[in-house]
Amino acid sequence: xxxxxxxxxxxxxxxxxxxxxxxxxxxxxxxxxxxxxxxxxxxxxxxxxxxxxxxxxxxxxxxxxxxxxxxxxxxxxxxxxxxxxxxxxxxxxxxxxxxxxxxxxxxxxxxxxxxxxxxxxxxxxxxxxxxxxxxxxxx
Numbered sequence: 065x066x067x068x069x070x071x072x073x074x075x076x077x078x079x080x081x082x083x084x085x086x087x088x089x090x091x092x093x094x095x096x097x098x099x100x101x102x103x104x105x106x107x108x109x110x111x112x113x114x115x116x117x118x119x120x121x122x123x124x125x126x127x128x129x130x131x132x133x134x135x136x137x138x139x140x141x142x143x144x145x146x147x148x149x150x151x152x153x154x155x156x157x158x159x160x161x162x163x164x165x166x167x168x169x170x171x172x173x174x175x176x177x178x179x180x181x182x183x184x185x186x187x188x189x190x191x192x193x194x195x196x197x198x199x200x201x202x203x
Contacts, residue, residue, distance in 0.1 A: 105129045108136040127155045128164050135168040145176055150203040153183045 072081040102121050130148040152161050170176055190199050
């Protein structure tokens with residue numbers, strides 16, 4: 065005896081569904097809940113998770129997340145800072161950049177501030193010349 069209440073039909077063609085499989089096309093169209101930059105930040109701050117339990121990372125930290133990762137990994141090499149600060153100068157306000165550098169208390173803060181100031185000056189000059197593309201080329 066067949067129980068018709070448990071039979072499923074296709075919502076489009078109304079045919080009987082005999083096998084249920086994942087819809088990989090739909091999965092590809094759906095947005096993944098895990099945001100890569102947040103996961104990278106969380107991974108670099110493993111020590112904080114162990115000590116204080118759970119914490120929330122707000123979306124407004126996306127631009128500054130690479131700088132926080134450098135602090136968490138205790139990076140001192142100016143090459144890595146140069147790449148991160150170059151992006152920050154293009155996406156954040158000057159005061160926010162300097163506030164974050166100050167808050168994170170890098171060991172090489174003096175050099176970092178000098179480099180950031182130079183990049184900001186370069187950006188401001190190149191904006192007046194309508195040649196911001198040169199900033200992206202040299203930094």
